[in-house]
Amino acid sequence: MSNLGIAILQLGGIFTGLINIYIWVLIIAALLSFVNPDPYNPIVQFLHRITQPAYIFVRRFMRTDFNGLDIAPLVLIIGLQVVIVIVQYILSVLASSV
Helix, strand or coil: CCHHHHHHHHHHHHHHHHHHHHHHHHHHHHHHHHHCCCCCCHHHHHHHHHHHHHHHHHHHHCCCEECCEECHHHHHHHHHHHHHHHHHHHHHHHHHHC
16 A cells, blocks of 8 residues: 555544544533533533534434434434445545555
């Protein structure tokens, strides 16, 4: 494998790492929604600002409220895991062909 192939794999690793961090942010925000935290807490406001656009995107295409339980975080996590698998496959094929 050439140096370009290694660089492609490393950039893909950074990309998938960022997606994994966002998945953990989604998990933390979902868990915090169960305990009703202080809405004026800066951490809670940050989590709300960073997750709400993704929730709105998912809610635009499907109903996510089932008996008071919002499954938008679950849909996002599964979707992001699929994206990770696809990106890793594409980058590994691309890196091996370079």
